Amino acid sequence: xxxxxxxxxxxxxxxxxxxxxxxxxxxxxxxxxxxxxxxxxxxxxxxxxxxxxxxxxxxxxxxxxxxxxxxxxxxxxxxxxxxxxxxxxxxxxxxxxxxxxxxxxxxxxxxxxxxxxxxxxxxxxxxxxxxxxxxxxxxxxxxxxxxxxxxxxxxxxxxxxxxxxxxxxxxxxxxxxxxxxxxxxxxxxxxxxxxxxxxxxxxxxxxxxxxxxxxxxxxxxxxxxxxxxxxxxxxxxxxxxxxxx
Amino acid sequence: xxxxxxxxxxxxxxxxxxxxxxxxxxxxxxxxxxxxxxxxxxxxxxxxxxxxxxxxxxxxxxxxxxxxxxxxxxxxxxxxxxxxxxxxxxxxxxxxxxxxxxxxxxxxxxxxxxxxxxxxxxxxxxxxxxxxxxxxxxxxxxxxxxxxxxxxxxxxxxxxxxxxxxxxxxxxxxxxxxxxxxxxxxxxxxxxxxxxxxxxxxxxxxxxxxxxxxxxxxxxxxxxxxxxxx
Amino acid sequence: xxxxxxxxxxxxxxxxxxxxxxxxxxxxxxxxxxxxxxxxxxxxxxxxxxxxxxxxxxxxxxxxxxxxxxxxxxxxxxxxxxxxxxxxxxxxxxxxxxxxxxxxxxxxxxxxxxxxxxxxxxxxxxxxxxxxxxxxxxxxxxxxxxxxxxxxxxxxxxxxxxxxxxxxxxxxxxxxxxxxxxxxxxxxxxxxxxxxxxxxxxxxxxxxxxxxxxxxxxxxxxxx
Numbered sequence: 001x002x003x004x005x006x007x008x009x010x011x012x013x014x015x016x017x018x019x020x021x022x023x024x025x026x027x028x029x030x031x032x033x034x035x036x037x038x039x040x041x042x043x044x045x046x047x048x049x050x051x052x053x054x055x056x057x058x059x060x061x062x063x064x065x066x067x068x069x070x071x072x073x074x075x076x077x078x079x080x081x082x083x084x085x086x087x088x089x090x091x092x093x094x095x096x097x098x099x100x101x102x103x104x105x106x107x108x109x110x111x112x113x114x115x116x117x118x119x120x121x122x123x124x125x126x127x128x129x130x131x132x133x134x135x136x137x138x139x140x141x142x143x144x145x146x147x148x149x150x151x152x153x154x155x156x157x158x159x160x161x162x163x164x165x166x167x168x169x170x171x172x173x174x175x176x177x178x179x180x181x182x183x184x185x186x187x188x189x190x191x192x193x194x195x196x197x198x199x200x201x202x203x204x205x206x207x208x209x210x211x212x213x214x215x216x217x218x219x220x221x222x223x224x225x226x227x228x229x230x231x232x233x234x235x236x237x238x239x240x241x242x243x244x245x
Numbered sequence: 246x247x248x249x250x251x252x253x254x255x256x257x258x259x260x261x262x263x264x265x266x267x268x269x270x271x272x273x274x275x276x277x278x279x280x281x282x283x284x285x286x287x288x289x290x291x292x293x294x295x296x297x298x299x300x301x302x303x304x305x306x307x308x309x310x311x312x313x314x315x316x317x318x319x320x321x322x323x324x325x326x327x328x329x330x331x332x333x334x335x336x337x338x339x340x341x342x343x344x345x346x347x348x349x350x351x352x353x354x355x356x357x358x359x360x361x362x363x364x365x366x367x368x369x370x371x372x373x374x375x376x377x378x379x380x381x382x383x384x385x386x387x388x389x390x391x392x393x394x395x396x397x398x399x400x401x402x403x404x405x406x407x408x409x410x411x412x413x414x415x416x417x418x419x420x421x422x423x424x425x426x427x428x429x430x431x432x433x434x435x436x437x438x439x440x441x442x443x444x445x446x447x448x449x450x451x452x453x454x455x456x457x458x459x460x461x462x463x464x465x466x467x468x469x470x471x472x473x474x475x
Numbered sequence: 476x477x478x479x480x481x482x483x484x485x486x487x488x489x490x491x492x493x494x495x496x497x498x499x500x501x502x503x504x505x506x507x508x509x510x511x512x513x514x515x516x517x518x519x520x521x522x523x524x525x526x527x528x529x530x531x532x533x534x535x536x537x538x539x540x541x542x543x544x545x546x547x548x549x550x551x552x553x554x555x556x557x558x559x560x561x562x563x564x565x566x567x568x569x570x571x572x573x574x575x576x577x578x579x580x581x582x583x584x585x586x587x588x589x590x591x592x593x594x595x596x597x598x599x600x601x602x603x604x605x606x607x608x609x610x611x612x613x614x615x616x617x618x619x620x621x622x623x624x625x626x627x628x629x630x631x632x633x634x635x636x637x638x639x640x641x642x643x644x645x646x647x648x649x650x651x652x653x654x655x656x657x658x659x660x661x662x663x664x665x666x667x668x669x670x671x672x673x674x675x676x677x678x679x680x681x682x683x684x685x686x687x688x689x690x691x692x693x694x695x696x697x698x699x
Contacts, residue, residue, distance in 0.1 A: 050377045079379045090374035094392040104378040107388060156378065249557075317674040319638035322649055326670055329662040333478050411543035418642060425546055438553035446542050446550060453541035 002064075003028040003191050004049075004082075004160055009058035011048045018044045020215045021058070026160070029189045033196060033206035033223075037238060041215040042195040043087070046162045049193075050084045051075045063159060083158035087165040089145040091137040097124060097148045098133040101155045109156075116155070123151040127181050143174030147181055154185075161185065163194045199242050203227060211235045249437060256436050256444075268427035269448055271341070275423060276410040279345045283352025284402065290353065291360035297372045298382035308357065315354035320412040323347050328419055344416035344423075348409055355405045363398035364390060396467035403460035407453050414449070424448055485664050488655045495648035496672050502640060502647060503633040506572035507580075510633075511626070513573070514580025521581060522588045532581075539578035545639055547571050552643060564643040572636060579629055587622040616692075624696040627684040631677050631699045638673070648672055 004026040011019040019041045026032050034042045047053045049060060051069050060067045062081050068074045091100050101120035105111045124133055127147040137145050146166055153161060163182065167175045179201050185192065186205045196202050202209060202223060209226040211219045211234075219226060219235045227243070230236040292298055294308035315323070324347045331338050331346075367390045375385035417425035428441040520532045539547070548571035551562065562570065591614060599609040641649035652669040656662050681699045688694035 052373055052377060076379055079377060084377050086370060086374065088370050090370040092371060092374065092389050094389065103388065104380065107384060108379045152378075313678075314674050317635070317677045318670045319635040319649065319673055321638045321641065322652070322666055322670050322673060325652075325666040326663065329666060333663055407541075414543035414545045415639070415642075417545075425543070425549070428546070428549070432553065437557055438550070439557045442546060442550040442554050446546055449542045449546060450538060454537070457541060 001028045002026075003030070003062070004193075005059075005061040006045075006049075007059045007061070009045075009048065009055055009060060011044060011053055011055045013053075018215050019048065019055075022212075022215075022217050024210060024217070024220070026191060026193065028159075028191055030207045031186055031190075031192045031194065031205055032208050032210060033194045033202040034210045034212060035196065035199070035202060035226075035238075036212035036218075040212040042212055043164050044215075045212075046084060046164050046193065046195060049162060050079055050082055080156070081159045082162060083153035083156045083160075084162040084164060085146070085149050085153050085166050087168050089137070089142070089149045089169070091145055091149055091152070093137050096134050096136055097129060097140065097151075100137070100148055101152045104152070105155050120151070120155055123154050124148070126184070127151050128177070141174060142170045143177045146170065146178045150178075150181055150185075160191045160193065163192060163196070165195050165197065167196065167198055199227070211238065213238070249439060252437060252440060256431075256440050261431065264430075265424070265427050265444070265448070268422055268424045268445075269452075271421065272410065272413055272423040272449075273452065275341065275344050275348060275413050275416065275421065276406065279348025279413075280352045280406045280409055282345070283349035284356040286349065286353035287356025287358075288360050290357035291364060292386065294357075294361065295364055295386075297369075297376075298386055312354050312357045315350055316358065320347065320351060321415050321418065323350060324415060324419065340416075340419050340421045343419060344413065344421045347416070348413060351412070352406070352409060356402055359398050359402045359405070360394075362401075363394035366397040367393045396464075399467060400460055400464040403456065403463065407456045407460070410453055410456065411449065480664055481661060482664050482668070484659050484661050485655065485668060488651075488659075488665075489668075491655070492648060492651055492669065492672060495646065495651035496676055498645075498647040499634060499637040499640075499649075500676070502569060502572070502637045502645075503630060505569050506576050506633050506637075507630050509573035510576025510580045511584075513577035514584050517577065517581040518584035518588060521585050536578045536581050539575055540582070544571065544575045544636060545642065547575055548639065548643065565640070565645050568640040568643050568645055572633065572639075575636075576629065576633055580626070583625045583629065584622065586625075587618050590621045591617060619692050620694055623688045623692050623694045624698055627681075627688065627698045630684070631680050634677055634680060635673060 002025060004024075006022055006024040009019060009022045010017065022041075022045060024032065034045065036042055044053065048055050048069075054069055060069075060078075062078055065074075065077070067078045069078075091097075092103065095103065098117070098120055101123060102113070102116045105116040105119075106113050121130070121133060124130060127150055129144060129147055129151070132140060132144060132148075135144075137148070140148065146169075150166075166182075167178050170178065175198065179198065182192075182194070182201075183205060194202070194206065206223050208220060209223050210217060211226060211230075211232075213234050219230065219232045221231075226235065227239055230239050290308040290311060294305040296305070299305070318326075324344065327347045327350070328343050331343055364386075371389050371393070372385060375389050380388070413421075413423055414425040416423055417429060420426065424445045428445045431441040432438050517532050517536060520529055521536070524532065548568055551571050552564065552567040555562065595613055595617065596609065599613045604612065637647055638649035640647050641653055644650065646654065648669055652665050656665050659665070677699065685698045688696075688698065
């Protein structure tokens with residue numbers, strides 16, 4: 001079943017176009033990875049999907065419903081279905097790990113605190129932070145913070161999870177723990193759109209890979225196809241440069 | 246000098262003490278009420294002009310115009326404008342109310358600047374995360390951004406409030422019975438200016454110095470680099 | 476309400492008020508210059524001095540910072556004659572404002588001294604700069620850059636503060652507004668216009684100081 005359809009989506013910062021005619025269809029349970037040089041619009045694509053940046057053209061259809069990003073109701077509905085994890089974690093600095101996870105379900109969705117807390121504890125245990133529930137973000141390592149951020153996104157019970165370069169801000173030795181968490185979600189069948197520079201990881205978990213440059217989709221295909229037999233010159237160039245590292 | 250020494254026991258008699266005590270109370274009350282009301286209004290202005298909360302250009306322009314104009318008018322001139330505006334409006338208000346209004350108008354302009362700086366000190370990514378989780382602007386403000394802004398908002402606001410305590414001395418010009426006016430009254434009664442103004446200088450000092458110490462203490466307590474009580 | 480605002484009656488006085496604004500700027504300038512000089516010495520004593528001299532300076536600064544300017548001037552104007560010092564109103568206001576400003580300028584310049592980083596001085600020494608060269612090429616540019624915005628702010632605050640002089644009969648901007656009021660009784664109009672003068676005056680001063688700082692000293696910060 002189709003989860004997400006992006007059709008000729010375009011966006012701009014002021015007069016500068018940052019996304020142009022992006023097309024993508026994501027099936028339920030599918031993992032699509034978005035790669036490309038910096039400034040190619042990967043993160044912008046995710047920001048547009050959760051309504052942090054208004055598209056200037058094109059449509060997004062989530063679970064069969066076409067989203068009007070100018071309508072408050074649609075915006076709420078799409079954010080209920082799609083959760084995002086940011087590169088800089090963006091944890092609320094004034095709250096403990098546990099509160100970070102429970103705040104949206106209790107305050108926004110108005111669910112019973114006791115139930116939400118129990119779920120949040122389970123989620124934090126799942127990402128390996130059962131003993132850190134009472135810690136504040138600045139008492140946690142980058143990897144731990146990012147795992148809290150993932151738990152926080154999962155607490156919203158999203159149908160799609162967007163991961164925006166979630167390991168880019170981490171020290172190399174902390175990358176593994178976050179990737180392990182994402183592998184866990186992959187095994188559970190979570191639909192994910194992953195922007196990443198970890199090519200080995202992309203190759204391993206992604207069902208399909210989308211290569212972007214200058215705000216446009218250059219090439220889409222199976223990981224093997226993109227990495228081993230890229231069709232477009234830009235993809236070839238990018239892949240060869242990345243793999244040489 | 247001898248005359249001064251001779252005057253002292255007469256100056257510090259029971260009735261004069263009550264009189265000065267009352268004046269001290271008026272100075273404090275005027276500052277406190279004015280600053281509290283003004284801070285609330287300034288807070289509203291800062292929220293009005295914040296682009297992650299309200300997206301109205303009109304509101305933003307109004308808030309900016311108010312702030313830019315009112316922090317550039319001297320207290321005395323503002324006091325006169327408020328005084329005559331009340332007079333012409335036909336509202337029968339006390340001089341105390343006129344002075345408190347002036348304090349509040351001044352405090353609002355500066356509080357709005359301080360609150361704005363405080364809100365801006367919180368990284369945009371906190372707003373992004375809140376928004377992506379469907380929190381409304383005001384909810385994000387209350388739950389996420391404000392708790393992180395207080396350390397930046399409160400110390401300069403306290404310092405500015407102390408400045409306003411000092412400015413209230415100008416309210417003596419329209420006859421509010423605060424400390425400075427009390428000193429005037431006492432000199433008119435024949436006491437030496439040295440004694441009268443010296444005494445109230447000391448009283449102002451006690452008030453402002455303790456408030457400044459309190460502000461400094463708050464600043465170290467609120468310092469974000471210090472670890473918060475869990 | 477019978478009263479209607481009539482700005483027409485006030486327009487003949489606009490030049491007269493502009494003259495008052497000029498006096499206000501001068502008064503602020505005098506207070507600033509003297510306050511700055513005293514403040515420089517006091518800042519040095521605060522940072523590098525010791526013993527009774529330092530205590531006296533700190534006591535003075537803290538006392539001035541925590542008492543109202545108006546009462547300080549009242550004291551100078553009304554109380555000092557008791558001990559034989561008689562001053563005219565303009566002198567009393569100018570001296571009071573300069574002394575008051577000196578305390579604020581002490582604290583500002585003290586912060587400037589403190590911002591001098593040890594490493595920069597060490598670096599200058601290792602390059603082989605002489606003492607004079609270090610001051611000329613390292614210390615001064617740094618201090619100017621750090622101090623320019625707060626000093627500019629202080630000047631603008633002083634410009635607004637000059638309105639207090641009206642209370643002592645000095646005919647600067649606010650004083651002239653009182654004069655016009657006594658003749659025309661167009662009170663609200665006059666004081667609103669006076670307020671507007673201050674807004675424009677400080678706004679222009681902010682802008683000019685901002686550009687001076689920006690072009691001559693490569694200062695980033697906003698001025699008032």
